[in-house]
Amino acid sequence: MSSYGAEAKPRMGFFTDTSVCIGCKACEVACKEWNLLPADGLEWTGHSYDNTGELSANSWRHVAFIEQDKPLRIDGDFATADGTMAVDALEGGGAAPMRWLMESDVCKHCTHAGCLDVCPTGSLFRTEFGTVVVQEDICNGCGYCVPACPFGVIDRRELPRKPEDAPLALPLLGSKEDGRVWKCTLCYDRLKGGHEPACAKACPTHSIQFGEVDELRERAEQRLAKLEAQNWNGPRLYGHDADDGVGGFGAFFLLLDEPEVYGLPPDPVVPTQHLPRLWKTTALAAAVMFAGIAAAFAGGAE
Amino acid sequence: MTADSYYGRPIVNEPVWKPEVAFYLFTGGIAGGSAVLHGLAKLAGNERLARSTLWIGAAAEAVCPPLLISDLGRPERFLNMLRVFKVTSPMSVGSWILIVSSGASTTAAALERLRLLGPLQALTEGVWFLSGPPLATYTGALLANTAIPVWSEARDELPWIFGASATACAGAAAAIATPTWCAGPARRAAIGGVVAELGLVHAMEKKLGFVGEVYEQGEAGEYAKVSKALGIAGAVLLAARGRRSRAAAAAGGALILGSSLALRWSVFRAGFQSARDPKYTVIPQKKRAAIRRAESHPASAPD
Numbered sequence: 001m002s003s004y005g006a007e008a009k010p011r012m013g014f015f016t017d018t019s020v021c022i023g024c025k026a027c028e029v030a031c032k033e034w035n036l037l038p039a040d041g042l043e044w045t046g047h048s049y050d051n052t053g054e055l056s057a058n059s060w061r062h063v064a065f066i067e068q069d070k071p072l073r074i075d076g077d078f079a080t081a082d083g084t085m086a087v088d089a090l091e092g093g094g095a096a097p098m099r100w101l102m103e104s105d106v107c108k109h110c111t112h113a114g115c116l117d118v119c120p121t122g123s124l125f126r127t128e129f130g131t132v133v134v135q136e137d138i139c140n141g142c143g144y145c146v147p148a149c150p151f152g153v154i155d156r157r158e159l160p161r162k163p164e165d166a167p168l169a170l171p172l173l174g175s176k177e178d179g180r181v182w183k184c185t186l187c188y189d190r191l192k193g194g195h196e197p198a199c200a201k202a203c204p205t206h207s208i209q210f211g212e213v214d215e216l217r218e219r220a221e222q223r224l225a226k227l228e229a230q231n232w233n234g235p236r237l238y239g240h241d242a243d244d245g246v247g248g249f250g251a252f253f254l255l256l257d258e259p260e261v262y263g264l265p266p267d268p269v270v271p272t273q274h275l276p277r278l279w280k281t282t283a284l285a286a287a288v289m290f291a292g293i294a295a296a297f298a299g300g301a302e
Numbered sequence: 303m304t305a306d307s308y309y310g311r312p313i314v315n316e317p318v319w320k321p322e323v324a325f326y327l328f329t330g331g332i333a334g335g336s337a338v339l340h341g342l343a344k345l346a347g348n349e350r351l352a353r354s355t356l357w358i359g360a361a362a363e364a365v366c367p368p369l370l371i372s373d374l375g376r377p378e379r380f381l382n383m384l385r386v387f388k389v390t391s392p393m394s395v396g397s398w399i400l401i402v403s404s405g406a407s408t409t410a411a412a413l414e415r416l417r418l419l420g421p422l423q424a425l426t427e428g429v430w431f432l433s434g435p436p437l438a439t440y441t442g443a444l445l446a447n448t449a450i451p452v453w454s455e456a457r458d459e460l461p462w463i464f465g466a467s468a469t470a471c472a473g474a475a476a477a478i479a480t481p482t483w484c485a486g487p488a489r490r491a492a493i494g495g496v497v498a499e500l501g502l503v504h505a506m507e508k509k510l511g512f513v514g515e516v517y518e519q520g521e522a523g524e525y526a527k528v529s530k531a532l533g534i535a536g537a538v539l540l541a542a543r544g545r546r547s548r549a550a551a552a553a554g555g556a557l558i559l560g561s562s563l564a565l566r567w568s569v570f571r572a573g574f575q576s577a578r579d580p581k582y583t584v585i586p587q588k589k590r591a592a593i594r595r596a597e598s599h600p601a602s603a604p605d
Binding site: 045047050053054064066114117118119120121122123138139140141142143144146147148149150151152153154155156158178179180181258260261262263264265266267268269271272274275277278279281282283284285286287288289290292293294295296297299300301302 | 314382383482495498
């Protein structure tokens with residue numbers, strides 16, 4: 001944020017503590033309402049209470065639901081220290097251990113953001129709050145950011161074409177309203193006005209906490225220590241480490257199981273981490289291609 | 303291999319690119335290879351080969367921008383590609399390479415047609431000559447610089463493969479369009495390109511291991527096989543009969559062009575298949591994290 005000079009603000013982000021999430025989806029609704037996101041249709045997935053499915057161009061918060069045959073605490077009534085259930089508890093007619101994981105997922109606002117790095121138009125930019133935002137008046141829908149995100153967050157919004165849409169004239173006239181990419185802005189407009197993002201405001205359990213990233217990281221460490229002291233089963237922080245493959249998330253999490261259980265990558269790396277070497281490979285390949293074709297001229301014209 | 307996942311849903315997004323992008327990888331390859339063939343033919347005094355590679359390259363390159371513009375979600379904003387130059391974005395770098403290269407080839411072709419031979423023509427041909435190899439190989443960086451496992455993990459091979467394939471298809475196109483008595487360099491480039499491409503693709507599949515299994519499955523697998531078969535057939539025909547028979551040269555060249563197109567399609571589709579199954583994202587990442595943990599805490603290393 002140093003390029004903002006005097007206008008720079010402290011880095012803002014989310015700490016999403018999934019241990020207190022109750023799966024109410026107030027965050028999803030608040031986000032849709034505030035950001036005027038179109039509906040994605042109603043589809044029954046059969047995946048617990050999750051009919052949203054994933055983060056997309058039109059869903060910038062997504063609550064994951066995982067029903068597990070694991071105890072919530074490793075010292076629980078029906079559990080042994082290694083996390084498996086005690087046989088005598090089952091034989092005694094007790095209920096099988098069960099926990100219901102819920103996690104409100106969101107754009108990670110990476111310190112090293114793949115989407116921002118690869119954007120060829122400069123539409124994606126880093127704000128004075130250290131967040132990553134798409135300028136929708138500049139995005140031309142090239143789609144490079146979509147596979148460049150290690151989390152599968154950013155996506156292109158495709159509007160269904162109507163029969164009356166002239167297939168060729170419309171894009172040229174610029175009246176087709178979408179085809180651009182969309183993702184969480186960390187409510188850039190609300191931040192500008194001194195408000196917290198809509199999802200955090202609506203969260204009834206403080207599972208979504210908004211604040212300065214440095215302060216949130218401390219809060220997360222304390223929360224983790226508390227859950228560990230209470231023998232919770234599998235608590236861990238995800239994305240709080242500034243030395244990880246994306247330089248730490250601006251929006252990080254406290255999870256109760258492996259990241260992939262929630263549909264998150266276990267060891268995300270920003271693609272551009274490899275780019276200096278990749279450019280060298282590309283230049284070398286170009287030079288050898290040149291030399292190879294030159295060699296083809298050695299045998300004369302015939 | 304299996305891995306935990308969220309109801310089997312993908313983790314990384316499939317690309318939203320349309321088939322136009324795969325065709326661009328092909329036409330851009332022809333253009334990039336033709337630029338080099340053209341420049342070297344000029345230097346070698348092979349005017350006949352220089353002329354045919356100029357027409358082929360200019361035509362292939364003229365198709366590139368419309369293909370890419372058609373792929374955009376907002377085609378009317380294509381000029382926004384030239385708002386900035388970003389070395390962190392292979393697409394940005396590539397847009398600039400393409401604008402320079404296609405501008406040069408179109409101008410050179412027009413000057414040739416109008417018989418305006420002079421310093422301006424030499425300049426445009428020189429610019430085209432130099433922009434050819436980067437145009438052919440940057441597309442490897444474009445795909446590799448993503449979170450798609452089968453593309454990202456092939457970052458040491460893709461630029462080489464696209465360079466070899468560009469050499470093969472530019473040589474093949476020129477061998478079709480040029481009389482045999484002056485098409486020797488084109489035939490040798492085509493054959494050498496195919497051989498290099500086959501070896502590099504094999505090396506890539508071997509190195510990718512488990513992540514590379516998408517090259518044995520679905521559309522990527524089918525087109526990988528088609529590409530290899532057509533490439534071998536074309537190269538053998540070109541090597542055996544291409545020097546004596548124009549018809550054999552044309553047939554061999556066509557087979558190699560087909561092989562090159564099939565290769566692009568195979569690599570393109572492999573990315574989609576790789577993104578669709580979360581195990582390709584999860585398993586290598588878990589392995590990587592475990593190795594890193596073992597290196598930083600040797601005592602607690604898992605066996």
